[in-house]
Amino acid sequence: MPELPEVETIRMGLSQLLPGHTIKKVDFDWSKSFPNSDNDVRQFLIGASITKVRRRAKVLIIELSTDYSLIVHLKMTGQLVFASANERFGAGHPNDSLIGELPDKSTRVTIQFSDQSKLFFNDQRKFGWMRLVPTIGIPSLDFFKKIGPEPLSDDFTWRILRERLLRRPNSNIKAALLDQTIIAGIGNIYADESLWGSKIHPSTIVNKLSLQKFKTLHKELIFVLKLAIEKGGSSDRNYVNAKGKKGSYMNFARVFRREGQKCPRCETTIIKIRVAGRGTHICPHCQVIRQ
């Protein structure tokens, strides 16, 4: 589910909600959701308080007062929802129709704080995970060592985008954009949206792209990611933010999940094809493979 804009939206929410809270109790119903949550590790959590919430790529880093951090990957269907002491989701809650009462059958981990507020880690498909790691060791974890640059950082220039993508010169551009070791945080939605904005066919081989196309793609990528953050992310299926609320980017999407509708640029009917093993949405008129 969540790509960079969704994870960033959750991060901003949790940054307002979590710091200062002290962990009192941790429950989980699916051991793979918390692979190292044996008793010893859980003892490291109890009594720790949260100091800060960061993001790198699609991973959230919840820093604790104990020099340990909880790192969380939401994969396709993960949610992190905070509930204050007396807050009850479901009927009567302002977000009524979005999520029901928590915990529900997709709740994998519940972290209870000393003031009775709770953080729920829900994950329908059970692909996501939460791990406790020493904060100082995070940069040297395999996952973080291999990850590419953050596309919204100030020093991410079009030249860097080009240099990174050219590490997969013979891949199609969509596969390269989805490769987290090339650039961090892009997933299926924003790959399709930025390629449409750049008038690039997703099957185009990277080394066939002109300098101008890299410049345009750079601009479109940043535009789409920033717009998505502004809109609180995309709730195509079950994404919600830290308060259980949906994002509205899907109302602004130009091609993603819009097969059968008109291209907003040229009115050609948008089609859905398969590229890099993923459902891919394009305008067959605007996005053509050039030799």
Place this chain on the structure above:
DNA sequence: CACTTGACCTGTCCGC
């Protein structure tokens, strides 16, 4: 090597 496919899971939707 570089790229593609299958696996990890549950739930929903679509066609028969």
Place this chain on the structure above:
DNA sequence: TGCGGACAGGTCAAGT
């Protein structure tokens, strides 16, 4: 209404 199959925002490992 029931049932099988395809598909879903991500990432690995295994296969070619």
